[in-house]
Amino acid sequence: MITVTLAAAQYTTTTISTAGFALGLALLGTELWRWHKGGRGGTGKGKGDDTGGAARDPKALIPLGFGIVCGILMIACPAGLLGTLASFLRWGGNSIGDIAMKWTTGVPSQTLGTAATPRIDGYGAIVVAALTVTLFILRKSIAKAVKGKWWKGVLVGVLLCVSTGTAALIAQQVVAGVNGLGAWAIGGLAKGTL
Numbered sequence: 001m002i003t004v005t006l007a008a009a010q011y012t013t014t015t016i017s018t019a020g021f022a023l024g025l026a027l028l029g030t031e032l033w034r035w036h037k038g039g040r041g042g043t044g045k046g047k048g049d050d051t052g053g054a055a056r057d058p059k060a061l062i063p064l065g066f067g068i069v070c071g072i073l074m075i076a077c078p079a080g081l082l083g084t085l086a087s088f089l090r091w092g093g094n095s096i097g098d099i100a101m102k103w104t105t106g107v108p109s110q111t112l113g114t115a116a117t118p119r120i121d122g123y124g125a126i127v128v129a130a131l132t133v134t135l136f137i138l139r140k141s142i143a144k145a146v147k148g149k150w151w152k153g154v155l156v157g158v159l160l161c162v163s164t165g166t167a168a169l170i171a172q173q174v175v176a177g178v179n180g181l182g183a184w185a186i187g188g189l190a191k192g193t194l
Contacts (some may be wrong), residue, residue, distance in 0.1 A: 074089075090159065093155060121179045128178065
């Protein structure tokens, strides 16, 4: 049995409301439904999704999944441009979700929880910075439909990873993986040690 002691500095504290979480689930459900049905009209006849792929083609989920990972990594950044953007997206998701929840149910949202999300360390910051610069440079060469799915994924990642359930477990694995990848890059690529 392995015992791990975690320092408080390894986590960032963020808050999500039930309405923000519901909005994240709605966006994820919508994108998965479109992927499942395929075709622009959602006919389910395998004519393809918005980017021309066949219904239920796993490759069509890559932009959404990559966006979710990027959203999780944004939440894991304690400050800087990405952390600020994640806070803004979370605030917007909570606010829009609250309006939608009040209009549809008449019940205001509650605080779902203030969760301590995993934090990017100095090694993970290398990977996140390289990824951000790469995406910025390539932004003009990425198709508009792919960008749309990616941005939806970012919002889903920002809204769903601040929980204490399955989404939080996935977020912990993503952040730990990026931190490990950064440590490997420094050790293996930059210093020549493995």
